[in-house]
Amino acid sequence: MAYKSIFTVATNAALVPMSVASAARIAEANDAHLDILALGVDRTQVGYSYVGSGAALMQVALERAEADARELEKAAKAAIAAENLDLRAGTEAAVAQMGAVADLIATRARFADLVVLPRPYGKDQGPEAEAVVEAAMFEGQAPVLVLPGKELASPSPKCVVIAWNQSREAMAAVRKALPFLKSADLVDITVVDPPNHGPERSDPGGMLCQMLVRHGVRAEVSVLAKTLPRVSDVLARHVRDRNADMLVMGAYGHSRFREAILGGATRNMLEQAEVPVLMAH
The missing domain is CATH 3.40.50.620 (HUPs)
Known part of the structure; x- marks a missing residue:
């Protein structure tokens, strides 16, 4: 692709x-x-x-x-x-x-x-x-x-952080970000407070890492605790710590009865992001 x-x-x-x-x-x-x-x-x-x-x-x-x-x-x-x-x-x-x-x-x-x-x-x-x-x-x-209010530094990011929570939206974002992921030097699959129950409980992010490695992506997993009030705050800090060039995440929408449908986590991340954010739903 x-x-x-x-x-x-x-x-x-x-x-x-x-x-x-x-x-x-x-x-x-x-x-x-x-x-x-x-x-x-x-x-x-x-x-x-x-x-x-x-x-x-x-x-x-x-x-x-x-x-x-x-x-x-x-x-x-x-x-x-x-x-x-x-x-x-x-x-x-x-x-x-x-x-x-x-x-x-x-x-x-x-x-x-x-x-x-x-x-x-x-x-x-x-x-x-x-x-x-x-x-x-x-x-x-x-x-x-x-874009976070400034021009893209490079069309090929060197370090990409993936906000991974096993959701359909996050998976859609990962698939559509593959051209960027394959060209990056490092892809950090970031899991914040993984659930105690679920298919990835013993190896958070492991199945996604395996899939990406088979595509030739240089991937690793970071499991983080929710040490800040919002998950978006934890992600933003991790992006800075890794000196990442891009964040990949799923986009979450509220009910269509609301005028603004971007979900809280999505909006919070966009408002504070210092790097380009690739989103999909």
Whole structure:
């Protein structure tokens, strides 16, 4: 398996150089095609309007979203040119209302091997940033590499930490991270407070380690106690201790009745991560 289709979405002009440059480097390293969607978002939520004014409000909002999309597309093309790479890439501008963002992103992400996006949290990020990440992972069923607010140091991480808890989501993330894992010098399978009962009770992480070694991955297992209030805190400290370049973990969602569906552990990890986090569901 290799990443041959890389996809990224531009919604914030300030973050375009970072996210596009990182995605471009991964695409170049994998001889992949990079697709960039410049997305202008119509954020109007018209609860009521006076007779005759509703259409005018909607038209103004649409024109603003179209202008944003054009500006983002221009920034994306400039970011690609600045990388000066031998790269196959395409850009497309689109406009969507907030309610339609998920469907648009899911359709595009479904046909990508890897989606590269900036961290969806921060003072400069709008609600559409989280919607894009969620749609790519949950509806698009694509692995998402979330950048921690800075450009990717290298398209091939040297040390990768896997947050392993025997879950379906964690296994999905590991399988989709294999191109990164196989190129790494070391992969640390990290288990925090393993259960006393279960198929791996006598050898936490052992079966996953065996599977990865058969793929040529240089893997080892670290079993950690939960010495901090949250598992995400333990993982973040371990990533720093190992001087890791990437974290791989499953993404967990709450009920669709909630507006924000990213689970607590997933959100906590993304908010404090200092390295790129590859997630899948």
